[in-house]
């Protein structure tokens with residue numbers, strides 16, 4: 001596995017751990033991945049619920065929670081650690097400002113277009129900015145707006161395909177459509193980015209459904225500098241979710257995965273379980289909205305409160321929530337350490353490289 005640069009930071013292995021809310025990737029998982037030479041990412045979605053104080057104040061508790069997680073992660077690693085901040089969050093600006101003030105290495109931002117993200121940087125800010133997109137069109141728009149309005153280009157771009165877990169930047173009918181496959185979108189984004197990157201190299205990071213070293217190599221051979229992995233890191237000792245949440249991954253089969261319509265207004269992939277069946281029947285309708293956490297959520301017409309459902313699941317209360325998961329999450333069959341996951345990927349990528357080189361040699365002969 002080759003190192004690569006995001007801005008001035010050299011990432012020793014080409015692996016970014018995808019931010020996973022609510023409470024799935026916090027300082028524990030992020031530090032473990034960063035200690036292996038990848039980029040660890042704290043998700044700040046719903047962090048105010050995890051750090052609820054009395055009297056509760058979701059917005060203030062979120063700022064405090066993020067500061068705490070960034071403090072804890074620094075006690076565990078000197079590696080590279082980012083924060084994932086969804087544009088759809090009502091406290092997006094608070095989370096971005098806090099990350100920059102607390103000197104997070106990188107902000108990853110998707111679930112919407114982070115068109116004004118560079119406006120939060122101060123002249124002495126060190127935080128790097130990495131948007132997450134699902135199309136070349138979105139990558140172009142961000143590069144155009146950022147360069148025109150802020151004289152800034154993304155420090156890297158994550159391209160997330162339709163096999164990812166969590167919210168998906170695709171319409172339902174695009175999810176199975178071959179034209180929207182990650183293999184299709186990565187070269188399109190590379191093409192767009194090549195028109196902008198002259199002095200600045202913008203590495204492309206491919207994510208969504210990648211489950212082994214051979215698939216990693218496929219995207220690296222397509223021109224990606226690294227991959228973003230989420231689901232592979234869930235059934236690990238270091239993942240911050242409850243063991244019950246992790247066991248959903250280990251005990252599941254492919255038929256347990258489904259595409260759900262999220263109150264955020266985007267489709268999502270999840271192990272929906274009994275909770276989702278009950279929500280579809282209209283049994284989980286929220287009685288009120290204590291957090292106002294998602295800009296696009298119309299709680300009066302929502303089948304359930306997504307923040308509560310994801311929070312409950314992260315605590316292992318699977319009857320009152322569900323687990324987001326990538327298309328290959330059902331392949332998990334045991335709990336491992338982050339080190340073991342990464343060692344397996346290294347081994348598989350080496351094997352895949354040998355296979356690839358042999359095929360190439362045969363073709364040349």
Ligand SMILES: Cc1cc2nc3c(=O)[nH]c(=O)nc-3n(C[C@H](O)[C@H](O)[C@H](O)COP(=O)(O)O)c2cc1C
Pocket residue numbers: 017018019020021022024043045084086110111132160163164165166167207208209210228229230231232323324325326327328329
């Ligand atoms: C449990 C879970 C929670 C997630 N939460 C977020 C999130 O809060 N913000 C975000 O941008 N992406 C989120 N994602 C997407 C991941 O960051 C990652 O890009 C994606 O899962 C990659 O696909 P994979 O899981 O197949 O590796 C989540 C994914 C999972 C599985």
